[in-house]
Amino acid sequence: MPDLTVLGIETSCDETAAAVVRLDAAGRAEVLASVVASQLEAHAPYGGVVPEIAARAHVEIVDTIIARALDEAGLAFSGLDGVGATAGPGLVGGVMVGLSAGKAIALARGLPLVAVNHLEGHALSPRLTEDLPFPYLLLLVSGGHCQLLEVEGVGRARRLGSTVDDAAGEAFDKIAKSLGLGYPGGPALERLTQGGDPTHFALPRALLGREGCDFSFSGLKTAAARLAETIGSDRDRRDLAAAVQLAIARQLAERTARAMAAYARRRQGRDLRFAVAGGVAANATVRRLLTEAGAAQGFSFSAPPLKYCTDNAAMIALAAAERLRAGLSDGLDAPARPRWPLDARAAAERPLHAVGRKGAKA
Ligand code: KG4
Numbered sequence: 309m310p311d312l313t314v315l316g317i318e319t320s321c322d323e324t325a326a327a328v329v330r331l332d333a334a335g336r337a338e339v340l341a342s343v344v345a346s347q348l349e350a351h352a353p354y355g356g357v358v359p360e361i362a363a364r365a366h367v368e369i370v371d372t373i374i375a376r377a378l379d380e381a382g383l384a385f386s387g388l389d390g391v392g393a394t395a396g397p398g399l400v401g402g403v404m405v406g407l408s409a410g411k412a413i414a415l416a417r418g419l420p421l422v423a424v425n426h427l428e429g430h431a432l433s434p435r436l437t438e439d440l441p442f443p444y445l446l447l448l449v450s451g452g453h454c455q456l457l458e459v460e461g462v463g464r465a466r467r468l469g470s471t472v473d474d475a476a477g478e479a480f481d482k483i484a485k486s487l488g489l490g491y492p493g494g495p496a497l498e499r500l501t502q503g504g505d506p507t508h509f510a511l512p513r514a515l516l517g518r519e520g521c522d523f524s525f526s527g528l529k530t531a532a533a534r535l536a537e538t539i540g541s542d543r544d545r546r547d548l549a550a551a552v553q554l555a556i557a558r559q560l561a562e563r564t565a566r567a568m569a570a571y572a573r574r575r576q577g578r579d580l581r582f583a584v585a586g587g588v589a590a591n592a593t594v595r596r597l598l599t600e601a602g603a604a605q606g607f608s609f610s611a612p613p614l615k616y617c618t619d620n621a622a623m624i625a626l627a628a629a630e631r632l633r634a635g636l637s638d639g640l641d642a643p644a645r646p647r648w649p650l651d652a653r654a655a656a657e658r659p660l661h662a663v664g665r666k667g668a669k670a
C-alpha cells in the first residue's frame with residue numbers, strides 16, 4: 309500500500325487552517341505541516357463569532373494559508389494524492405469557502421476530493437500522534453459539541469450520549485462572559501481559577517446519578533450567572549470560576565464513567581481505550597478527572613496535543629487520508645452542510661437539539 313499525502317482545509321468556524329498529513333502503509337500518520345490562522349481579534353469586539361465576518365476573513369486568507377502549509381511541508385500540489393475540506397457541520401458561509409478552495413484544487417490538479425465531517429476530524433484526531441487502534445470510546449468536547457461516541461472505524465461512529473442543551477465549551481464561554489472575561493472564555497476562566505476555592509460556592513449538579521450518558525449545562529449556566537451578578541471581590545470571582553470549572557469537569561467525568569461502564573460490558577472488558585478531543589480537552593482539570601475515571605475502569609487514556617484539540621486542519625487531512633485509503637471520496641457537487649450528525653441514526657431516533665446550536669460557536 310503506498311503512502312498517501314493529503315492536504316486538509318478547515319474553515320467551519322473562526323480558524324482558517326490548512327495542513328498536510330502523510331499516512332504510511334501501516335496506517336501511521338505524520339503531520340508534515342499544520343497552519344492555523346485564528347480570527348479571534350476580528351470577533352473579540354462582539355464577544356463571540358460573527359458568521360459574516362468569519363466568512364469574509366476566510367476568503368481573504370485561505371489561499372495564503374494553503375500555500376504556507378504546502379511550503380512548510382516542502383511540497384507542490386503535484387506532491388499530493390488528495391485533498392480534504394471540511395464540508396460541515398459549521399457556519400455555512402465559512403464552510404463554503406474552504407470546500408470551494410478544496411474543490412478548485414481537486415479539479416485543477418485532478419485529485420480526489422474528500423468532503424470531511426468536522427466531527428469525524430475531531431473523532432480521529434487522537435490518531436494524529438498516537439497509535440490508537442479502533443474501536444475506542446471518545447468524548448468530544450468543544451464549543452459546539454459535547455458527545456460520547458463509540459468510534460468503530462472510519463465513517464463508523466455510534467453516539468452514546470450528547471448534550472440536551474449547551475455544549476461544555478459553550479457553557480465555559482457563556483459563564484466566562486458573565487464573569488466579565490473575554491472570548492474564548494474557557495482558557496480565560498481556567499486562568500482565573502488559580503488560587504480559587506471550588507467549595508466556596510455551591511452549584512447544581514445536573515443529571516447526577518441519572519440513567520444514560522447525556523449532558524446538561526443550562527442549569528449550571530443560569531446559577532453561575534446569578535452568582536456572578538452578586539459578587540464583586542477578586543477572590544469571589546476566582547472561587548466562582550473554580551467551582552464552575554470543577555462542576556463542568558465532574559459532570560463530564562461522571563457521564564463518561566457511565567459510558568465507560570456500558571462500553572466495557574459490551575466489549576467484555578477487552579481493549580478498553582478512551583480518548584478525549586475538542587477544545588475543552590485543553591482544560592487541565594477536565595483531563596485530570598477523565599484520566600481518573602478511565603483508570604478506575606481499566607481504560608487507557610489518549611488525548612491529542614493541545615494544538616490538535618482545538619480546531620485545526622491536520623485532523624481534517626487525516627480524516628480525508630483515512631477515507632481515501634478506505635476507497636471513499638466525494639464528487640465535486642458535495643454540498644456544504646450547516647448540520648451533519650456523525651451518527652445519523654442516533655440523531656434521527658433521538659434528536660437532542662430541537663432548535664439547534666445557540667452559542668458563540670453556533
Ligand atoms: O474545538 P474548538 O476549537 O472549536 C469547536 O469546534 O467548537 O473548541 C473551542 C472551545 C471554546 O468553547 C473554548 O472556550 C473551549 O473550547 N476551550 C476551553 C479551554 N480551551 C479551549 N475550555 C476550558 N478550558 C480551556 N483551557
Ligand code: ZN
Pocket residue numbers: 426430450586618619
Ligand atoms: Zn471543532
